[in-house]
Amino acid sequence: MTEQVRRRELDLSSSFCRTVYSEIEEVGWENLVRLGEDLTSLSFRITFGTISDLKPNLQGNVCFAGISLEERAVSNCSRHLFLSDRDEKGRVHIMEILLDKAYPKCPPSVSADVPYIFKLEWSMNSRLKDAVQQFQEHVEKLQDFWSTLDDIDRSLWVVDPKQPHRATSFRQINTGDDCSIMLLINANDPRSIPEMKGKLLPENLASVLDTQLPGPPDAHKSGQHSECGICYAQYLPIDDELGAKSGSGTDYTCDNNTCSRAFHSVCLGDWLRSITTTRQSFDVLFGNCPYCSEPVAVKISTKK
Amino acid sequence: MTSPSASSRKVLSKIACGRLQKELVEWQVNPPAGFKHKVSDNLQRWVIEVNGAPGTLYANETYQLQVDFPEHYPMEAPQVIFVPPAPLHPHIYSNGHICLAQPLRVFLVQQRPADNDRYVKNCRNGRSPKETRWWFHDDKV
16 A cells, blocks of 8 residues: 555656656756756746846856756856856846646746746646746846846946846936935836935935925924024025135024024124124124024124 | 016025025915915015905905015015005005004004005105105004
């Protein structure tokens, strides 16, 4: 009894093995980079078009050796290394396949470093090469997407991710002036205008528009005021008339702790000079804070 | 007539421009009730639609305030006048000039100031209310 069961299991597994081996043969052993000991997991290297701008560090990730086919996998890798040296375009992809023991009745499950996976079409007559072919078609569809991202990586200052995966569809790029922008590339339509977002957008807007945008009405009141209470800007405009103060931030704060309003000494000085009750002693103006009316004293620049 | 010194007005300073842009954003985001900024591309002259306060003689009326900002705003005050037809009020002249020690809060009586004709005649050469040395009549209205 038990002998029979074991025999049948062995038969089954040997037919499973034969199936898997023969189907790998069809795909090509040179494309196999890893094979699990029980043959239920395997990875193929898939190339598109005329192959591979693989960077050396990526190369290292590509060739992890299978257990039973270690020698073979390594030699495959080195061969591809040679190929990739000659070929500048194309890209290399690793397609990971998990097989159920009931394979090929159960379809294989496929995973890969792609932004989204395709829906595998599988029938009783399907073979691994069909899955590989469908993956290749999927990869082919994504070429434009990857070209777009490669173009961004090549021509722009990408802040994040530092070492993007092929599945990564976003890029945070430096736009200068301490701004950055998050681009989300649509894998189905990579040439459409990318979605732009990120928590940095408000800061970006403020920098780009060269103005401090008001916060929500309530937060505005309780928030720290680093903008000047007179010109409402954090930084003075760039203006030759302002001399050394041109473009500088607020440099005076009302001494009254319940007020603590920030000002540019330039603005506060100008304000005080426009008020008839202000007194001047040498280069110091004495007057009242325009917000809390407590006494303020501000040193003014003598030239002007 | 209502833009006395318009031609001779100097352009806003950078500081005035920056501040006005912020004030305008604030008006658009959080406008004071009953006051509406009329959209224009002129940052130096704002036209504000004022709705007469409910429960007053001016309820359901709409008036237009014209606010002209000087080059060195906010160190210098803006000029605020009503665009005629101005509301009938003891502190408002028929040319739209407003004589006030305090903000216009309560509208109680609908009539022109006592010296309306003389004042308006004197302003005919296009004088700004800011050039007027105001003689405050009474603070009761």
